[in-house]
Amino acid sequence: MLGVARRIARDQASAEDIVHDAFVRIWTRAASFDPSRGSARGWVYSITRHLALNCVRDSRWEAGLDEIGSIEAVTVPAQLDDLQLWSGSAKIYRCLEQLQPAPQRCILHAYVDGCSNAEIATLLGAPLGTVKAWIKRSLKALRECMA
Template identity: 50%
Template sequence: MTADDPFDYDAALVACARGDQGALQQLYQREGRYLLGVALRIVRQHQHAEDVLHDAFISIWQRAGTFDPSRGAGRGWIYSVVRHAALNRVRSSAREVPVDEEASAAIQDDAALRAHAAAADPFELRADLGRLQGCLASLEPERRNCILYAYVDGCSHSEIAERTRTPLGTVKTWIQRGMRMLRECMA
């Protein structure tokens, strides 16, 4: 697999829904290390991140039939499943896990570089990132910050409420409305 090797995530998910274990294996081989980085960034401990990744792939296998390509890309759906599994793991544990920030930063940097190198069309990626940046800039600062805390830092809604000193319900509303505005802007 190279960066120039096209891969149809949507078709792989459809194949998983039909019971094709090879398709799930291809998804794991192609994205497993990056998804582990996503989980590690959120749960902050390697063993827990591996558990999250395992649980997420079981969920991907079981829920592949619910994937709807009209609502988003297959690759994004897979990352969303892992992210939600990691956040659920953090929420369910009542204790904080110490962070080795240097190792975490190295993994995040490596994953970001690999993801960038794997982009099919660098021009299109830059164009999309430019549009996203413009759309984010159009949001009110409070909404933008809540979205960035949630999707970049992996914070839960309650953590965001704590950081911003804003009621939890307000944070949830800002994120929901902000994401709706971003989807409309990016469409």
Template identity: 55%
Template sequence: MTDAPAFDHEAALLACAAGERGALQRLYQQEGRYLLGVALCIVRDRALAEDVLHDAFLNIWTRAASFDPSRGAARGWIFTVVRHTALNRLRALQHEVNAGDDLEQLADHHEPAVQAPEWQADLGRLEDCLGQLSDAKRASIVYAYVDGCTHTEIAERLKAPLGSVKAWIKRGLAALRECIG
């Protein structure tokens, strides 16, 4: 009995960047069920998660050339694209609520994703607590947890020392825990 060769995510992304449609199909066959699980954990609605996965694969196809193996693993990059697509979809739903849509009406369309008023209250509390942080701490946390940036990428964006960024995130998270707690 021989082990099947490991799937080469990097080669699949490079093939996508070169326009090879079969590579995207192989990626979907290899990771689709796991990526759907990631989307489902974030948006909490099967139909919405399927839409997110579709959009994420379009993003993977169009952005495959931007993958840089020196910055991380190809599989991690793919999962990050799905995570960001799901989070962007949640943010879009949040903006719809802020634009004056009735929460009940929106909940009918995307039931589990934006259903509980407590979820909205938690987001409001988080927003208030984030507003109490210094600009550097807030930006570091948002870059790390919303944009999925590494500490090094955050340091580059903020033009700050790596150690400072790590400290801002650590202290900022502690302040958020205390504020929300």
């Protein structure tokens, strides 16, 4: 959990606060967990990820895809808290590289930068419907590539 929070927040102290908040939310909302909708692990990581993204948005901090430049510049951290989380990282990078540039940027803005579809449309200067279609098709292509 700390690895996910640190990767999104890019700050150890913020990541620790996010994990603390995640544990509190997990504890208070444990009754809302529905095993038929997915694993507990996925639910826990989803809560952590959403809290981290909210923290980044609230602080008006942006990782900025422009700072990354391209998918080749994205690196895996040296210290991994959850090795299983990163076990498929090389494969996902290969799959991402197979996407066209604009859809690839949509996916990275959405899942790395935490941007909304409307924000992505503004960043790329593309219609909102096009961005939604690119993301939908890209996620399908990534699922097929990862299978």
